[in-house]
Amino acid sequence: MAISVILHISGEEPIVGEIDEIPKPNDVILNVRNPRRRDGKDLQYLAAQEVSSVVWPWDKINFLEILPSEEEEEIISAVRE
Numbered sequence: 001m002a003i004s005v006i007l008h009i010s011g012e013e014p015i016v017g018e019i020d021e022i023p024k025p026n027d028v029i030l031n032v033r034n035p036r037r038r039d040g041k042d043l044q045y046l047a048a049q050e051v052s053s054v055v056w057p058w059d060k061i062n063f064l065e066i067l068p069s070e071e072e073e074e075i076i077s078a079v080r081e
Helices: none
Strands: 003-009 015-019 028-038 052-055 061-066
Touching: 003 028
Parallel strands: none
Antiparallel strands: 003 015, 003 061, 015 028, 028 052
16 A cells, blocks of 8 residues: 655655655665655656656655545535535
8 A cells, every 4th residue: 555745855845756665764765656746747857757766865855744545534524405
């Protein structure tokens, strides 16, 4: 099951993507699948638009936000009658 994250890289805008598992304390890289800007557009600094996975070293990452999964997220909406 993929985990959606927002990746905050030094000197860059936040990046949205998916990871396979929560990083462990001894990991030195982070493999992010389907990297994109928060608005869904492609990252302009990647060489090819069809890039599906990018590996970032942890020393470039400020922090990582883990987004709630669909089953964890409770949706409350208004109902009109």
